[in-house]
Amino acid sequence: MSEMHAFRDAWSWVALCVLLSLGIASCQQRRVEHATYEMVQTMDRDHTKKDVLEFPDTVEPIQKSEEEWKELLGEFRYYVMRRKGTERAFTGQYWNHHADGWYVCAACGLPLFSSVDKFDSGTGWPSFTRPVREDYVGTERDTSYGMVRTEIHCARCGGHLGHVFEDGPPPTGLRYCVNSISLRFVPRERRQKKQGP
Numbered sequence: 761m762s763e764m765h766a767f768r769d770a771w772s773w774v775a776l777c778v779l780l781s782l783g784i785a786s787c788q789q790r791r792v793e794h795a796t797y798e799m800v801q802t803m804d805r806d807h808t809k810k811d812v813l814e815f816p817d818t819v820e821p822i823q824k825s826e827e828e829w830k831e832l833l834g835e836f837r838y839y840v841m842r843r844k845g846t847e848r849a850f851t852g853q854y855w856n857h858h859a860d861g862w863y864v865c866a867a868c869g870l871p872l873f874s875s876v877d878k879f880d881s882g883t884g885w886p887s888f889t890r891p892v893r894e895d896y897v898g899t900e901r902d903t904s905y906g907m908v909r910t911e912i913h914c915a916r917c918g919g920h921l922g923h924v925f926e927d928g929p930p931p932t933g934l935r936y937c938v939n940s941i942s943l944r945f946v947p948r949e950r951r952q953k954k955q956g957p
């Protein structure tokens with residue numbers, strides 16, 4: 761009987777250690793993500809000051825090497841935008857963001873979505889019923905993870921944004937579900953040069 765107890769105690773210790781190390785790992789992961797978002801916010805604040813919104817008539821593709829993208833975007837943004845990663849729900853900057861303005865591509869500055877078309881989808885990711893202009897956002901069939909989805913990306917630089925689903929509210933019935941990290945917000949009063957929609 762006491763052997764049985766010792767055996768069970770040993771397993772309890774193993775289980776406890778595993779749980780503790782998992783907890784520590786997840787805290788560390790959260791700290792890393794937190795640091796990344798702070799860095800991105802600071803970087804974006806500096807960048808947004810210089811933003812000049814332009815709504816080009818035709819979209820001229822931008823191409824860069826993987827090394828250049830890595831340098832430009834930083835680790836996490838590169839992972840989402842060039843490797844088609846996904847930020848965790850309810851962690852990004854914009855899922856609960858209600859200011860009036862434009863959401864531009866974080867990689868190339870093309871205006872992609874307007875706050876006018878933003879709605880609360882309850883998913884933890886910023887969601888829109890439509891892009892600023894149809895030709896500013898490209899789509900591609902995505903069959904990863906055993907699902908058939910429609911991937912969306914910036915039509916100018918190819919940066920991955922998220923997916924579009926057919927369960928959105930009126931007027932389009934579409935839900936453009938976007939990673940916050942793929943976007944940068946520009947308040948409407950900062951609109952300069954060419955007037956957009």
Ligand SMILES: [Zn+2]
Pocket residue numbers: 865866867868869870914915916917918919
């Ligand atoms: Zn872009």
